[in-house]
Amino acid sequence: MPNSPDQSPLGQRAPCPEAYSPELLYPIPRAPKRQDIGIGGQPPFFGADLWTAYELSWLTPRGKPVVALAHITVPCETPNIVESKSFKLYVNSFSGSRFASADEVLARLRADIAEAAWRGGGASGSVGVRLTAADAFDQQQVHELDGVLLDRLDIECTHYTPEPSLLTAAFDEQPVEEVLTSNLLKSNCLVTGQPDWGSVQIRYAGPQIDQGGLLRYLVSYRQHEEFHEQCVERIFMDIRRQCRPTRLAVYARYTRRGGLDINPFRTSHPLALPPNVRTARQ
Incomplete structure (x- = not known):
């Protein structure tokens, strides 16, 4: 078994x-x-x-x-x-x-x-x-994830379990290519329920993703229980389905627990792995 x-x-x-x-x-x-x-x-x-x-x-x-x-x-x-x-x-x-x-x-x-x-x-x-x-x-270097910080947005958050419907994109407008980041990713361990804190970078090309909806979606993981790798794959699949980008990469860096940090990276197309450089919180 x-x-x-x-x-x-x-x-x-x-x-x-x-x-x-x-x-x-x-x-x-x-x-x-x-x-x-x-x-x-x-x-x-x-x-x-x-x-x-x-x-x-x-x-x-x-x-x-x-x-x-x-x-x-x-x-x-x-x-x-x-x-x-x-x-x-x-x-x-x-x-x-x-x-x-x-x-x-x-x-x-x-x-x-x-x-x-x-x-x-x-x-x-x-x-x-x-x-x-x-x-x-x-x-050893310390460097924050590159991209436009979503956390600057003054939004109301009401969902604390993953809600893909919060993700929308402008399908009737010109496609864009951009990199978005947030330090507000937080989920919980699948077994112990203890918090896992992370930062996430979303790199995509395609219909422009609504930034407020994306930030609300990332915040909605706050009470979700899954391992780091599983959360990143769920984020990737939800964005892929809801926003239909032509290219997509999701990278998260989680703060260390037990002397370890885990940083999953998923991409729709061949792309070099990001350098394993810690953020300030790590």
């Missing part, structure tokens, strides 16, 4: 692992939630989930601790997401084990996460992993 969210480590007492434990990774199939939003086969998007792990540490062969940041790219084609608490426990399991080098840590991260993300899908694949050593920490 496929793993389900309520069987995951979320919301359960879990001691910090004392030794490297790849079996802690808990994959959850993407398919059921995609079916909920009308995706029964091949998704109408490309993209990836960009993770940053801030709590990575391990021991040298002589027992001295090392710290680093890990940047992970999980393609959205993988059959599974990796549940975030299991990811945290897995990353922390490195802290009590000795490794010959950072390259060995990198190789194990890449192999373990790929196995979990692609498990049960009938095909194997890879994930991207990059480490930032401590001597490069001061090169």
Whole structure:
């Protein structure tokens, strides 16, 4: 039986692992939630989930601790997401084990996460992993999402669960190409009910989307319970159906929990992944 969210480590007492434990990774199939939003086969998007792990540490062969940041790219084609608490426990399991080098840590991260993300899908694949050593920490950037900020609008908000009917577009006018952003995305964890705070960027070409309606729609996620990846795919599909853009990309950056941030990106057309650069709130 496929793993389900309520069987995951979320919301359960879990001691910090004392030794490297790849079996802690808990994959959850993407398919059921995609079916909920009308995706029964091949998704109408490309993209990836960009993770940053801030709590990575391990021991040298002589027992001295090392710290680093890990940047992970999980393609959205993988059959599974990796549940975030299991990811945290897995990353922390490195802290009590000795490794010959950072390259060995990198190789194990890449192999373990790929196995979990692609498990049960009938095909194997890879994930991207990059480490930032401590001597490069001061090169890490902070940058807000580029685009026109919707939050400037003085609107009335009355919906706090996703309401696609709030999305409208000017189908009888000339098409436009624009990038819109908001810092008001907030949803709740599917299992624990704890808040997930995020910023979102919507890049599209086609009939001009009504900005007030789009902001109301984004605010309507405020009491919604889904994982980050699922929220972004729901936003993508609702905009695609309601506003019929010729091109569409949705990118969200969520604030970190448990030393991890998760930043899903979905695009209707081949497009380079955005750089994994944190925002001020991350």
